[in-house]
Amino acid sequence: MGFTVVYLSMIVLIPLSAAFLRTFAMSWDQFWATVAGPRALASYRLSLGASLVAAAVNTVMGLMAAWVLVRYEFPGKKLVDALVDLPFALPTAVAGITLTAMFAGNGWLGSYLEPLGIKVAFTQLGVVVALTFIGLPFVIRTVEPVLQDIDPEIEEAAATLGANRWQSWRRVIFPELMPALLTGFALAFARAVGEYGSVVFISGNMPMRTEITPLLIVTKLTQFDYAGATALAIAMLSMSFMLLLTINLLQWWSRARYA
Amino acid sequence: MVEPGPLRLNFMEQLKPKITANQRGGAAVNEPRFVRVGLIFAVLFFLGVFLVLPLVVVFVEAFKKGIEVYFASVREPNAAAAIWLTLLTALIAVPTNIVFGVAAAWAISKFEFPGKSLLVTLIDLPFSVSPVVSGLIYVLLFGLQGWLGPWLAEHDIKLIFAVPGIVLATMFVTFPFVARELIPLMQAQGNEEEVAARVLGAGGWQIFWRVTLPNIKWGLLYGVILCNARAMGEFGAVSVVSGHIRGLTNTIPLHVEILYNEYNSAGAFAMASLLTVLTLVTLALKSLIDWKSKKNTTLSPEWTIRV
Numbered sequence: 162m163g164f165t166v167v168y169l170s171m172i173v174l175i176p177l178s179a180a181f182l183r184t185f186a187m188s189w190d191q192f193w194a195t196v197a198g199p200r201a202l203a204s205y206r207l208s209l210g211a212s213l214v215a216a217a218v219n220t221v222m223g224l225m226a227a228w229v230l231v232r233y234e235f236p237g238k239k240l241v242d243a244l245v246d247l248p249f250a251l252p253t254a255v256a257g258i259t260l261t262a263m264f265a266g267n268g269w270l271g272s273y274l275e276p277l278g279i280k281v282a283f284t285q286l287g288v289v290v291a292l293t294f295i296g297l298p299f300v301i302r303t304v305e306p307v308l309q310d311i312d313p314e315i316e317e318a319a320a321t322l323g324a325n326r327w328q329s330w331r332r333v334i335f336p337e338l339m340p341a342l343l344t345g346f347a348l349a350f351a352r353a354v355g356e357y358g359s360v361v362f363i364s365g366n367m368p369m370r371t372e373i374t375p376l377l378i379v380t381k382l383t384q385f386d387y388a389g390a391t392a393l394a395i396a397m398l399s400m401s402f403m404l405l406l407t408i409n410l411l412q413w414w415s416r417a418r419y420a
Numbered sequence: 421m422v423e424p425g426p427l428r429l430n431f432m433e434q435l436k437p438k439i440t441a442n443q444r445g446g447a448a449v450n451e452p453r454f455v456r457v458g459l460i461f462a463v464l465f466f467l468g469v470f471l472v473l474p475l476v477v478v479f480v481e482a483f484k485k486g487i488e489v490y491f492a493s494v495r496e497p498n499a500a501a502a503i504w505l506t507l508l509t510a511l512i513a514v515p516t517n518i519v520f521g522v523a524a525a526w527a528i529s530k531f532e533f534p535g536k537s538l539l540v541t542l543i544d545l546p547f548s549v550s551p552v553v554s555g556l557i558y559v560l561l562f563g564l565q566g567w568l569g570p571w572l573a574e575h576d577i578k579l580i581f582a583v584p585g586i587v588l589a590t591m592f593v594t595f596p597f598v599a600r601e602l603i604p605l606m607q608a609q610g611n612e613e614e615v616a617a618r619v620l621g622a623g624g625w626q627i628f629w630r631v632t633l634p635n636i637k638w639g640l641l642y643g644v645i646l647c648n649a650r651a652m653g654e655f656g657a658v659s660v661v662s663g664h665i666r667g668l669t670n671t672i673p674l675h676v677e678i679l680y681n682e683y684n685s686a687g688a689f690a691m692a693s694l695l696t697v698l699t700l701v702t703l704a705l706k707s708l709i710d711w712k713s714k715k716n717t718t719l720s721p722e723w724t725i726r727v
Binding site: 177228246405 | 672
């Protein structure tokens with residue numbers, strides 16, 4: 162117990178609070194100019210927007226995938242199930258260069274998409290693709306165990322009580338899955354907002370257009386603008402903290418409502 | 421008086437004696453066949469594009485210029501140094517986090533104390549902090565401009581843009597893996613077995629080695645494997661603290677980036693393929709553990725539907 166707290170403070174808390182305290186070295190005007198500058202605002206928009214889209218895609222696809230993996234039987238299912246964790250285990254830099262190679266104009270998918278007018282690599286869509294990739298397992302992995310635990314008898318009961326398949330899905334199963342879905346969404350979203358490795362390769366990193374906030378922080382750092390980088394980091398931390406808080410509240414609410 | 425919640429079906433509807441084909445036997449708890457097949461294909465297509473195709477691309481790109489080029493790029497001294505540094509980092513960060521993870525999970529699941537949920541939240545923190553920010557806070561703390569920087573410089577200790585910084589940053593980002601894996605597991609198991617052991621006269625360590633550890637061994641292994649994969653593959657945090665000195669402070673992922681930015685695509689993918697192999701081994705081990713540990717609690721076969 163004591164050890165836990167000490168280790169936690171050493172590795173996590175002290176460095177984090179140091180970062181917070183450090184911004185006090187800046188005046189409020191300086192801080193605001195950095196945090197609310199047009200380039201920073203554009204990067205928040207992209208970071209949050211793309212993460213939101215990616216998390217939403219992952220929630221829908223993740224729910225479907227979890228359902229298929231738990232309820233159905235098909236050849237290669239075990240392999241697919243094992244592969245789902247790939248984005249967790251694959252280093253983000255590898256994911257980044259690979260996705261870029263796939264979606265670039267001369268890539269495996271890019272060469273088919275580009276004639277259709279869909280440019281993925283080096284656009285905002287590319288950012289979404291990368292963030293979808295890295296957030297892919299979250300919803301699947303949070304929904305799967307809940308789905309496994311749902312007693313078939315509940316559905317049978319619903320069916321005997323006259324519910325058709327859609328009704329019993331919508332009103333019996335879905336509410337059970339709701340908290341897990343929210344958790345998965347939150348995790349995928351939180352991960353996507355902070356993601357750096359996979360995005361820097363595919364985004365093209367154009368200021369104002371395809372520059373995510375973490376990249377802007379790194380840019381500031383390489384220019385030795387530590388104060389600016391910290392200010393942005395604080396802005397990002399507060400945003401993700403607020404989002405997590407909101408999602409926790411939502412979860413608490415959905416649990417209270419559906420439990 | 422019960423509030424009509426969303427869970428409750430319309431009462432009148434429940435009473436209606438509607439018997440359709442859809443409600444008899446298995447069909448009532450199954451989806452129509454076209455829904456099943458459609459769902460499976462949609463999911464397989466999505467996962468195929470996002471999971472299988474990238475794997476294929478890594479290896480194809482790595483071997484594009486032939487096997488000689490592949491081995492040359494892996495054996496090159498800077499590459500070898502990067503591989504060594506990656507292994508070293510994982511070798512330090514993973515065991516430290518195992519000890520911490522077990523201690524934390526133990527404290528959280530077996531004891532009651534104020535601020536417990538705060539502690540759980542804090543453990544998760546590195547997951548919700550951007551890797552870039554994780555690296556940044558260490559630069560702020562230990563860098564030359566940072567708090568401890570001047571003191572460290574006086575004593576000739578170099579943390580940032582050096583190996584210790586990389587190890588620290590890696591420890592930070594991999595810190596929740598083991599604890600996170602164990603906390604729910606140990607909470608679910610409760611402490612009845614530990615209490616029983618205590619009643620039977622076992623001491624603290626005896627309880628841990630004989631009762632707790634065997635109970636959590638699969639979860640622990642699971643956490644360790646994921647922790648290791650992340651430790652070896654971490655990019656964002658390490659990239660901020662490393663300084664990218666070739667042959668000295670470059671881990672494999674950073675080396676991948678450098679090669680890629682130099683348009684040495686074959687080299688970059690060759691290094692990437694090493695990490696991909698690591699990933700595949702990780703996933704294989706993970707599935708093995710899944711299979712081993714869940715052997716007794718598999719789903720009843722009637723509950724998985726054949727298409």
